[in-house]
Amino acid sequence: VPARWPWQDARSLELLSGSPVNCLLLEKYSAELVAAANDRGLVTLAVLTPGADVAAEVKLALAAKVTGIVLEGDFPEGTGARVREAVGGAPVVELSARNRLALGSPGPILGTYQGVWPGISAQDDGAKHAGPTASVWIDTNTGFIRAARAWGGATIWIANQPPPKTVITGARYLQVYADAAISGGRWVIALDNDFAGRLHRGDADAMSDWRRLSTLASYFERRPEWRAMREDGQLAIVQDPAKGGLLSGGILDMIAVKHTPMRPVPKQHLSADALAGTTLAVNVDNDSLTPEQKEILRNFTRSGGTLLTGPPGWKDPTPNAGSITLEKAELERLNDIWRDVNNMVGRRNLGVRLFNVSSMLSNLLAGADGKTAVLHLVNYSDYPVENVTVHFLGDYRKATLVMPDAAEAPLEIYPTEEGKGVDIAKVGICATVRLEK
Amino acid sequence: MTRREWLALISSAPLVKAAETNAPAAPVSIARMASYDEDATAALAAMFDQLGGLERLVRNKSVTVKINMTGGTGNRFRGMALGQTHYTHPKLIGATAYLMGRAGAKRIRFVESSWGTGGPLEEEMLNSGWNVRSLQSAATGVEFENTNALGKAKKYARFTVPGQAYMYPGYDLNHAYDETDVFVSMAKLKNHATCGVTLSLKNCFGILPASIYGDSAGVDEPNEKPVDGRLKVGHEGRRQPSKSAPQELHFGQNHDPGYRVPHIVADISAARPIHLAIIDGVETVTGGEGPWIRGLKPVKPGVLLAGLNPVCTDAVAMAVMGYSPRTTRGTAPFQTCDNTLLLSEGHGVGTTDLKRIEVRGVPIEKAMFKFEG
Numbered sequence: 001v002p003a004r005w006p007w008q009d010a011r012s013l014e015l016l017s018g019s020p021v022n023c024l025l026l027e028k029y030s031a032e033l034v035a036a037a038n039d040r041g042l043v044t045l046a047v048l049t050p051g052a053d054v055a056a057e058v059k060l061a062l063a064a065k066v067t068g069i070v071l072e073g074d075f076p077e078g079t080g081a082r083v084r085e086a087v088g089g090a091p092v093v094e095l096s097a098r099n100r101l102a103l104g105s106p107g108p109i110l111g112t113y114q115g116v117w118p119g120i121s122a123q124d125d126g127a128k129h130a131g132p133t134a135s136v137w138i139d140t141n142t143g144f145i146r147a148a149r150a151w152g153g154a155t156i157w158i159a160n161q162p163p164p165k166t167v168i169t170g171a172r173y174l175q176v177y178a179d180a181a182i183s184g185g186r187w188v189i190a191l192d193n194d195f196a197g198r199l200h201r202g203d204a205d206a207m208s209d210w211r212r213l214s215t216l217a218s219y220f221e222r223r224p225e226w227r228a229m230r231e232d233g234q235l236a237i238v239q240d241p242a243k244g245g246l247l248s249g250g251i252l253d254m255i256a257v258k259h260t261p262m263r264p265v266p267k268q269h270l271s272a273d274a275l276a277g278t279t280l281a282v283n284v285d286n287d288s289l290t291p292e293q294k295e296i297l298r299n300f301t302r303s304g305g306t307l308l309t310g311p312p313g314w315k316d317p318t319p320n321a322g323s324i325t326l327e328k329a330e331l332e333r334l335n336d337i338w339r340d341v342n343n344m345v346g347r348r349n350l351g352v353r354l355f356n357v358s359s360m361l362s363n364l365l366a367g368a369d370g371k372t373a374v375l376h377l378v379n380y381s382d383y384p385v386e387n388v389t390v391h392f393l394g395d396y397r398k399a400t401l402v403m404p405d406a407a408e409a410p411l412e413i414y415p416t417e418e419g420k421g422v423d424i425a426k427v428g429i430c431a432t433v434r435l436e437k
Numbered sequence: 438m439t440r441r442e443w444l445a446l447i448s449s450a451p452l453v454k455a456a457e458t459n460a461p462a463a464p465v466s467i468a469r470m471a472s473y474d475e476d477a478t479a480a481l482a483a484m485f486d487q488l489g490g491l492e493r494l495v496r497n498k499s500v501t502v503k504i505n506m507t508g509g510t511g512n513r514f515r516g517m518a519l520g521q522t523h524y525t526h527p528k529l530i531g532a533t534a535y536l537m538g539r540a541g542a543k544r545i546r547f548v549e550s551s552w553g554t555g556g557p558l559e560e561e562m563l564n565s566g567w568n569v570r571s572l573q574s575a576a577t578g579v580e581f582e583n584t585n586a587l588g589k590a591k592k593y594a595r596f597t598v599p600g601q602a603y604m605y606p607g608y609d610l611n612h613a614y615d616e617t618d619v620f621v622s623m624a625k626l627k628n629h630a631t632c633g634v635t636l637s638l639k640n641c642f643g644i645l646p647a648s649i650y651g652d653s654a655g656v657d658e659p660n661e662k663p664v665d666g667r668l669k670v671g672h673e674g675r676r677q678p679s680k681s682a683p684q685e686l687h688f689g690q691n692h693d694p695g696y697r698v699p700h701i702v703a704d705i706s707a708a709r710p711i712h713l714a715i716i717d718g719v720e721t722v723t724g725g726e727g728p729w730i731r732g733l734k735p736v737k738p739g740v741l742l743a744g745l746n747p748v749c750t751d752a753v754a755m756a757v758m759g760y761s762p763r764t765t766r767g768t769a770p771f772q773t774c775d776n777t778l779l780l781s782e783g784h785g786v787g788t789t790d791l792k793r794i795e796v797r798g799v800p801i802e803k804a805m806f807k808f809e810g
Contacts, residue, residue: 356510386518387568
């Protein structure tokens with residue numbers, strides 16, 4: 001559980017009592033801090049950035065007895081390999097631009113320093129809405145994490161930092177952490193200067209916020225089975241994760257805001273098996289598919305599946321180094337696809353339908369044995385949401401509400417038109433419904 | 438505001454020549470209810486008794502209740518529950534259903550034209566955080582219908598404006614407004630950016646189906662999958678409703694929403710009479726009708742109103758808000774619009790003359806909660 005550690009004194013490590021954080025990213029590494037961290041069994045990673053003499057920096061870091069190295073930024077090609085060779089068996093984590101991620105690689109961690117700062121999107125003047133119609137847009141990294149995770153088994157680290165000159169509440173940190181965690185990713189905890197300063201001084205409010213963040217991290221870490229589960233639902237999104245899947249605000253995030261459960265299917269893994277159990281599929285960039293892959297989709301429709309293909313001439317955009325969101329023109333084209341998807345999905349229940357969740361994002365995950373599923377909910381508003389309703393498909397006979405700061409509680413299951421339903425009385429920042437057959 | 442100030446306010450209000458001075462009057466009941474945690478059933482029951490009893494109105498009758506769920510369900514003011522700001526509160530809806538069931542209503546159908554969708558009203562209620570199962574079990578015969586499109590029927594019902602209509606000779610509406618013996622407008626006590634106030638009359642602007650009167654309405658026939666509001670037809674007069682429905686009388690002559698919407702509402706009040714008006718002013722907003730209006734503020738007037746005539750009920754409600762119900766354009770809350778109440782009075786629907794309206798329960802001056810000027 002990684003965190004950027006802004007302090008140099010050993011005493012600061014006392015904050016980690018009762019916290020699952022066990023991996024410190026250090027831009028500076030005092031001997032005192034590293035020794036104390038090693039004594040506590042913590043992993044310490046020296047953060048190197050482009051521009052310096054990497055070989056010399058690595059030597060210095062190893063001499064300070066850190067556990068490993070983080071290469072953060074866009075280094076020349078081959079730097080990672082050279083550093084790995086230099087450090088022997090010590091861990092090396094690369095936090096690169098999204099467009100340089102080694103997607104599908106066998107490494108245990110795939111990291112990027114690029115991410116949007118999750119939360120309800122505000123207009124320039126701070127207003128959240130423009131008219132009676134407006135529903136909120138939520139900035140999120142979930143689509144990217146899902147796309148990247150679908151291609152390989154690596155854990156995704158998203159190491160974006162708090163936006164500067166912005167007041168960030170304790171609740172917002174929880175939302176940012178949960179935004180990554182509900183999709184099986186890990187946000188590299190990073191505190192703004194104000195929060196870090198207050199925490200270091202032992203300010204009571206800051207300590208309380210830190211404890212809440214630790215509780216939330218523990219909530220996910222105590223349940224590793226969640227991270228092993230995969231996206232469930234009857235809607236498949238066939239996309240090249242190395243293209244549009246790397247972007248935030250793309251088709252995956254659009255569907256997420258609609259609360260339609262979906263399975264990202266990397267075109268590299270497109271097969272009949274990958275589409276098993278789905279009834280709808282969106283082929284985002286038809287021209288990029290091979291004839292064999294197109295045939296798989298044709299067979300999908302022949303067997304009763306509904307396929308939506310991107311408009312002719314549409315090419316799934318590839319992000320550049322400096323940008324992880326869509327350009328305006330691309331967004332307008334994507335909106336065409338989005339409208340078609342929206343019409344196609346309509347009011348259908350594709351695994352789960354949620355009500356009263358306009359300020360939330362969700363993720364439906366299922367275990368490999370098919371007996372258990374979890375529905376994660378993250379509330380991005382500043383207020384708890386009361387009376388959330390969940391209508392789900394599947395022969396689940398037991399539903400349990402799991403929350404970070406409350407005991408597990410059984411939920412009454414009742415029949416609905418399309419399956420079954422449960423009601424959740426209140427969601428603070430995060431809640432999970434566990435469904436069992 | 439003191440009683441003396443109040444009397445000064447109503448006596449100084451200009452009279453309107455167009456107003457029918459002999460329009461009918463009916464009593465209005467006012468009750469205090471500080472919060473939704475209080476017993477809404479008891480409060481409403483007492484009010485209905487003050488009006489002569491609910492049984493007399495609904496026994497063995499079909500009832501349609503138009504509630505106020507304006508704007509999308511995701512559009513919340515500071516994350517607050519919708520019923521605490523600009524929607525009719527579900528507790529009052531449940532209490533009304535219970536009381537109507539107890540009074541012998543054979544069917545109680547709650548309706549609203551949900552913003553931008555023709556989907557089931559139950560889903561919009563769920564999206565509002567309401568417990569639909571609980572509302573449904575409040576009485577036997579409770580139903581819900583989204584009247585933004587054709588809904589569960591095969592054709593629209595036509596309502597003709599009696600006498601000389603202001604805007605349209607008639608309106609095509611969802612069948613729920615026709616297949617009913619009793620029509621109830623269950624509104625919120627609040628301001629409105631276009632109409633000055635949203636009360637039981639203005640609440641019924643929302644009975645117009647967007648399938649016919651919406652921006653995305655079909656040119657010739659209704660579009661049964663509406664996706665937006667009624668700006669171009671209703672507010673701005675930039676297009677006609679679907680040709681299948683009665684067309685605007687003087688199309689192209691007026692594009693001022695402050696003129697158009699009050700006149701349409703007044704037409705509707707004559708075409709589809711309201712038998713019972715209920716106004717939720719327990720918790721609400723001032724400065725506009727929903728979170729999309731800048732400067733909106735949540736307030737707690739702690740008051741409920743009910744009456745058997747919508748114009749009289751709205752007139753008393755305006756007085757409770759600190760306004761004269763006979764105010765004309767240019768004066769708060771009608772700075773940029775016409776007074777819907779006076780226009781309805783002009784159709785002979787009811788009187789705005791407070792001296793002719795008997796108030797039962799809590800007197801106006803004791804219920805008064807001054808809204809923004």
